[in-house]
Amino acid sequence: ANTVWLSLFVGAAPYDLDAAENIIxxxxxxxxxxxxxxxxxxxxxDIFSPLAHSFEEVPIVDAAGADDLDYDGEFGERRVFCCNREVFIPTLTIRPARVEDHDDLVPIFNSQSEVLTELYGEFFLAELIEAQNESTRALVAEVDGRAVGLMSLTRDIKLGVLQQCFDLGPYNNLMQVTRAETRRAEAEDRAANALRRDWLATLHVRAAEVEEVFEALGSSGDADDVVNMERLAEALNRKGVEWSYTNRRKRGLGDQMTEDLGLAGQVVTRDALDEAVGDFAARRAERALRRGVFA
Known part of the structure; x- marks a missing residue:
C-alpha cells in the first residue's frame, strides 16, 4: 500500500476541524x-485536536514482531499515527446490478429528484436492471454489501437527444467526419494560413480597419493626402500582430508591404500609394497566371 507522511498542518479555530477533514x-x-x-x-x-478525529496511533514493533514501545532505536521516542483512506473514501466494489439492489438505490435517486419516479413509476429502477441484455448493462457500486451508486450503459444511442441536451459542437455533434469534410477542412486551414501570410489579402479583408489606421495618421482618404510610409509601416506592423499576420521572413506586415511596393521610408501621396498597390497586385496576378499556364 502506498503511504505519504503528513509533515505540517495549521488551522485557525473554529475552522480547524473542517479544514483538516477537507484537506485530508x-x-x-x-x-x-x-x-x-x-x-x-x-x-x-499529543496529537493535535483537529487530527485526532482522523488519525489513530500505530503500535511500534521490533523486527521480531513483538511490542517494543521502549525500543531505543530511531522510533524509540516517537509516536506514529495513521489515517486510512477508507475513513474518507470507502473502497467500492463494482459488480453487475441485481433487481434486489432496487431498495438501496431508490432513496439515492429520490433524494436528488423525484421526477424519474413520477415519469416512469415506482419500480423503474428494478425494470431498468431487469431489462439488461447484450446491448444494455447496469453496474452498481457497493460498500459494505449495500448498493450506493448505479451506472446504466447502452449501445443504443439516441443521438438526436444527446445533440439537443448537450453542446457537442467541439465533437462534431458525435457525427463521423467524412473524407470530403476532412479535405474541405484541410483546404480551409490552408487558405486561412495563406491569408495570414499575404499582406495584400489581409489588407483587403481588413479594409475598414485599414482606413481607421489612415485616419489615425491624419489621412482623410483624399488623393493628395500625404502618407508617411515609415509611420504607416509601424502602425500596420502592430495591426499585423493583432491580425495574426506572419511570413517566412519574420517581418511585420507594414515592413513587408513597404518593401514590396518599393516605398520604404518615403513620404507619398495617398493616390501614389494606391497606384503602387494596384501595380503590385497586377504584377502578382500576372505571375500567378504564368505559373498556371506553364505548370
Whole structure:
C-alpha cells in the first residue's frame, strides 16, 4: 500500500476541524494511489485536536514482531499515527446490478429528484436492471454489501437527444467526419494560413480597419493626402500582430508591404500609394497566371 507522511498542518479555530477533514479528503481524492497518511510525533506530544478525529496511533514493533514501545532505536521516542483512506473514501466494489439492489438505490435517486419516479413509476429502477441484455448493462457500486451508486450503459444511442441536451459542437455533434469534410477542412486551414501570410489579402479583408489606421495618421482618404510610409509601416506592423499576420521572413506586415511596393521610408501621396498597390497586385496576378499556364 502506498503511504505519504503528513509533515505540517495549521488551522485557525473554529475552522480547524473542517479544514483538516477537507484537506485530508482532498489529499486522498487527488493522490489516487495513496492508502495511508502517517504522522510522526515526539513521544511527549499529543496529537493535535483537529487530527485526532482522523488519525489513530500505530503500535511500534521490533523486527521480531513483538511490542517494543521502549525500543531505543530511531522510533524509540516517537509516536506514529495513521489515517486510512477508507475513513474518507470507502473502497467500492463494482459488480453487475441485481433487481434486489432496487431498495438501496431508490432513496439515492429520490433524494436528488423525484421526477424519474413520477415519469416512469415506482419500480423503474428494478425494470431498468431487469431489462439488461447484450446491448444494455447496469453496474452498481457497493460498500459494505449495500448498493450506493448505479451506472446504466447502452449501445443504443439516441443521438438526436444527446445533440439537443448537450453542446457537442467541439465533437462534431458525435457525427463521423467524412473524407470530403476532412479535405474541405484541410483546404480551409490552408487558405486561412495563406491569408495570414499575404499582406495584400489581409489588407483587403481588413479594409475598414485599414482606413481607421489612415485616419489615425491624419489621412482623410483624399488623393493628395500625404502618407508617411515609415509611420504607416509601424502602425500596420502592430495591426499585423493583432491580425495574426506572419511570413517566412519574420517581418511585420507594414515592413513587408513597404518593401514590396518599393516605398520604404518615403513620404507619398495617398493616390501614389494606391497606384503602387494596384501595380503590385497586377504584377502578382500576372505571375500567378504564368505559373498556371506553364505548370
Amino acid at each position: 479528503r482532498t489529499a486522498f481524492t487527488t493522490l489516487n494511489d495513496t492508502d495511508y497518511l502517517l504522522l510522526l510525533l515526539p513521544a511527549g506530544v
